[in-house]
Amino acid sequence: MDRTLEGGDCFPMDPLPYVCGLYALIPLGPGDLLIWDRGFFSYELIRSVVQRGAHLLARVKSNTVLRPIRRLDDGSHLSKIYPDWNSRLRDRDGLLVRVVEYTHDDPNRPGMGERHRLITDLTNPEDMPAREAPMVYHERWEQELAFDEIKTHLGSREIPIRSKSPAGVVQEIYGMMLAHYVVRRVIHDAAAAAGRDPDRLSFLDSLRVLQCQLPESPHVAAETWYQRLLREVRRQELRPRRDRWYARVIKRKMSNWMKKRPEHRNPPQPTKPFSQAVVLLI
Incomplete structure (x- = not known):
């Protein structure tokens, strides 16, 4: 991949590290990989990315219909997404995608055993093996560091x-x-x-x-x-990162998130790196 971009607030990582706003403003082109969260799922958006010759890696909600067409050797399977239900019934205007389902087995991380699904237009497992897809998607959190670099340091x-x-x-x-x-x-x-x-x-x-x-x-x-x-x-190398996590709670009382309580101050930390905790679901 030439660039990796995240939907909504996106940035290319390795070759062209650059921060931007809405991904629609980016001149996506061949070789780019766009990563977006499940809130951005849309048939039209996916089609527009594919038509530009770019690729995508997106998380999808649990109620998204992704019927398996063919199982692949790496544990993923092929499926199609459609613009509407009638098109699905007639198998018309479907976009072929590859589905990767996974969870993790670390008891000290939140969501152990919870099923997650990713889709990508890279239908050949050699381009992105199923085992690597969760790690690539996990990299989207690096965007928060890019925001800090711009707002705090620049x-x-x-x-x-x-x-x-x-x-x-x-x-x-x-x-x-x-x-x-x-x-x-x-x-x-x-x-x-x-x-x-x-x-x-x-x-x-x-x-x-x-x-x-x-x-x-x-x-x-x-x-x-x-x-x-x-x-x-x-020579400006950082210290190794700690493999840690914190509960998604806040101090405000009126919020959709849980209120921060004493037990959230020192939560149990992961027993192994995320890459070792991922378990593919077949």
């Missing part, structure tokens, strides 16, 4: 947007998006040269390195300066 001014006109606001937002792209592109190039995961390099430290070395760029050959920059960015 937009840390007391007044984030200073313009008084709509055009000026758009211009400032584009400026922050481009600045974020530049930093993330440098991180990607540095990680790729060292064979590392870009997520393991610090955004804030890389930003500081870039700020320090930018004044030197007019006085050094571009290629030499950039290679020196990548070497320094590669």
Whole structure:
């Protein structure tokens, strides 16, 4: 895949780390992988993605009708989605998708045994094995870190947007998006040269390195300066992440979520990484 994008609030990860707003504003093209949550499921949206030559990986609700057509060796199965019920009865205008069903067996994680379903237009298991699909979908949470990078580290001014006109606001937002792209592109190039995961390099430290070395760029050959920059960015490695989770509760009383109580302060932590806890359902 050339890029990975998340529906609603989407961003490409490895090659082109860039944050955007609604996915419909992104020029999706061949090789892109769009990831979206189950609230975005729509026949028309899926068809528009496929028509652009892009690919999708989407979670679907439990009541979505996905009748198996053929079982595949990796545990997934082929199915079709239709624009309406009449089209389903007549098998007309159906879009072929591959369905991956999974759960997890870690008793210290929420939802053990709960069935989850993913669909993708990548019908060949070699393009995305069923075992890898949940891990790829799980990566969509990295978007929250991208929001933090933009709002906290790039937009840390007391007044984030200073313009008084709509055009000026758009211009400032584009400026922050481009600045974020530049930093993330440098991180990607540095990680790729060292064979590392870009997520393991610090955004804030890389930003500081870039700020320090930018004044030197007019006085050094571009290629030499950039290679020196990548070497320094590669050194900004983060500590290993803790495999942890917290209950989805809040302090407010009037809410759809459970109220935060003393037992939620120190919940039991996972016994193994998510990748080892995933169990495919056949």
